[in-house]
Amino acid sequence: MTPATTPVQRPRDARLLVVDGQGRLNHAARSALPRFLRAGDLLVANDAATLPASLHGLHLPTGEVIEVRLAGRRSLAVDDVHEFTAIVFGAGDHRTRTEDRPLPPPLKPGDRLALGPLRAQVLRLLDHPRLIALHFEGTPDAIWAGLARHGKPVQYAHVPQALALWDVWTRVAALPVAFEPPSAGFLLDWGLLHTLRDQGVGFATLTHAAGLSSTGDDTLDARLPFDEPYHLPAATVQAIHATRAEGGRVIALGTTVTRALEHAARRGTLRAGPGVATQRLGPQSFGWLQVVDAIVTGTHEPGSSHHGLLHAFAPAALLQQVDRSLEAGGYRTHEFGDSVLIERQPVRRAEPASSRAISHAA
Template sequence: MQLSDFSYHLPEELIAHYPLASRSASRLLHLDAQGQYHDRLFKEIVDLLSPGDLLILNDTKVMKARLKGKRASGGAIEVLVERLISSTTAYCHIKASNSPKAGAEIFLGEDEIPASVQGRHENLFIVEFSQSVLDILEQYGQLPIPPYFNRAAEAIDTERYQTVFHNPEKLASVAAPTASLHFDEDILAALTSKGIEQHFVTLHVGAGTFLPVRVDNIENHVMHSEWCEVPLSTVMAIQSAKARGNKIIAVGTTATRALESAASAHQGELQAWSGDTQIFIYPGFKFNVIDRLITNFHLPESTLLMLVSALSSREKILAAYEHAVAAKYRFFSYGDAMLIDLSST
């Protein structure tokens, strides 16, 4: 399967650079199991799910992971914290005129907090901070909003680029699980009242989610690594729901990857699991856990577009996207949503 098979034309004006006034005011395109699509509103998600169904949500929290700074020589740098190793050490991306070498000292934030580059780990730098990484990020960092916003982070992003149900103790993502941004307290309460359970997994989203695929044959693509956890309580709830014939609805590609990683680690049987995942889901993948997916519209030729194509088919997804473009849906992180049913064919 070729990378170009997942291309589509998207007018620039359909990219959502800012969120709507209300989280749940988005539109919803429902792609059913037969490949037919239906124009809905996101608030109607309550009507599209059944009592006893399970929503699986990613409870990670986005760090203010982007730091401005300078080198000892005075040259400007930008540090993006990708992953915490300890309270004072992290894997980072560093943008500078020249790549810093091991032992290089850098200074971060307005108060020029010192840190040092310890070396490399694959394509990342190992940085030792002189204080708690999270404390530095909280005081000096900016939210690392997606590059296609074409703007710096603003005050509105502090609230709206976080889910309403994030776990404050799971502050480790550099991007939001954006399908979850549509859910507000009223929607969650309405789902609960209808008997639709909500359970959680954790996947700390890395900056690799924005990296382009650089191979023509997608089977040669190597996914970036991200840490995830599927707790026993969620596994037991899923098993109970499946036993009574209810559906498992993953909210977002991150929740999907966490669940399917946990199953793949146990020969297709879902069990409690935590660890690094590099799972790459594309057409031909056999889903072991989820029945439906709530997601946003994804970039052309992205691994996320490949994942949603595995649920339905490449042809049906691209046809739905063509309809969404014609109907002027809003795309990407602050855009509208899709509900995709696992294909019946």
């Protein structure tokens, strides 16, 4: 697999590797996705718009150049924009590989940062020289205006040209809360949505603050994904229960949708409303997914947190076969790359009836 290097969300030659419920692999054009969905299914997407979460500026105590990448917050509330978790780098930009970026100047609580029109203060260090809690000064309106004027999308060296904000917004983007794009949704366009509707496939959304995919440090990357707030609408919960009642499948468009839905159902009841996804899905989750029957997502590199989540859908041996097929087929990775559709594989053990029983509580 090779990284996609141009910010084209829907390239004509985009590909889709389909893994059905029996573990069989099928190569197709990504535009053929509707062929692999059926009437009564429900596709759930993340409608989060992407923040311009990369902020360049100065560490005022030393005058040294820094880059702050916003990486987490407590809620999706529009006025809750004073405190963020952030990853901080020294001089440089996305043209340097993230893992080769220098550390920021030594930081301590109380240090002030000048980030374009914004002023911020280091609240505390979070057990790593690159990871801090950050407090923005000013009113929520001033903070939003500063982000809009000065911020840039977070990006990595595999895409050399600077990204514009419209490069990282999906067709269903709504509330700007994601730190990186929920890029599985790049495949969406209005023609596809019309095709799905005519085919009897439902469509619903939730909002999830998709986090960073890489910090450039193995120790920090091992903590990914960070805690991520989300909001699950009552209408989406109702659509999921109607799909279940009719024998349809719930198909998550992306890892963030999977994480939000499974967190919302973690106590056996799928609840609408706000939440903060704190759990990790991986091999330990195989056979215990409560809501999601299949996932459509990008082609992720083994070892990444996104790839780790796929182990909740399929055993390691099958995912290794998938990875070999993606490599042999020259599939493109990362946010502007190709896609996979993986249906949840059967479990080779008795599964408690309660593990698939979710009740409705909006």
